[in-house]
Amino acid sequence: MCYVRDILLDKPAEVWTIGPRETVYRALEVMAERNVGALPVVDDGRLVGVFSERDYARKAILKDRSSRATAVGDLMSSPVHTVTPDTHIDRCMELMTDKHIRHLPVMVDGRLASIISIGDVVKARMKEQEVLIKDLSNFISGNRS
Numbered sequence: 001m002c003y004v005r006d007i008l009l010d011k012p013a014e015v016w017t018i019g020p021r022e023t024v025y026r027a028l029e030v031m032a033e034r035n036v037g038a039l040p041v042v043d044d045g046r047l048v049g050v051f052s053e054r055d056y057a058r059k060a061i062l063k064d065r066s067s068r069a070t071a072v073g074d075l076m077s078s079p080v081h082t083v084t085p086d087t088h089i090d091r092c093m094e095l096m097t098d099k100h101i102r103h104l105p106v107m108v109d110g111r112l113a114s115i116i117s118i119g120d121v122v123k124a125r126m127k128e129q130e131v132l133i134k135d136l137s138n139f140i141s142g143n144r145s
């Protein structure tokens, strides 16, 4: 579980997206329906931003902007930080920490293929450590099977 491609093996293939001209209210509905915290914003097949619960909290609620009258494109975070299936998990953690983001769209051949969250990365890291601890325990006890 060291690379983004390993995380993708454990995830459903669908990626839920929203268009920049859709309302913020619609984005919140999609996030609630799909039980996710962020949506890549796609315009004409091109990734143009990410809209997250954090964007809503900071840029709509606190700024007193109506979710029904505001377009996703006005509040989304852009430019987008992305990764590929070959990105190492350490690099994902670094990006999430440095950029204060919880989601990273995954690009394949320049096109949006998936998205990973901070929960996915933590889960992968924990799995990696469990395997290491098991291997070390087996090594110490002499059980190499």
Ligand SMILES: NC(=O)c1ccc[n+]([C@@H]2O[C@H](COP(=O)([O-])OP(=O)(O)OC[C@H]3O[C@@H](n4cnc5c(N)ncnc54)[C@H](O)[C@@H]3O)[C@@H](O)[C@H]2O)c1
Residues within 6 Å of the ligand: 011, 014, 015, 016, 017, 035, 036, 037, 038, 039, 040, 102, 103, 115, 116, 117, 118, 119, 120
């Ligand atoms: N059930 C699971 O497999 C799972 C996985 C990760 C996190 N969680 C839990 O969900 C809560 C919040 O998790 P989080 O902070 O990682 O973020 P999140 O709620 O956005 O992500 C939850 C899961 O949905 C996926 N996801 C997010 N946005 C998506 C989108 N637009 N299209 C398709 N899939 C998308 C993520 O990759 C992740 O696997 C935490 O309590 C966490 O423990 C559950």
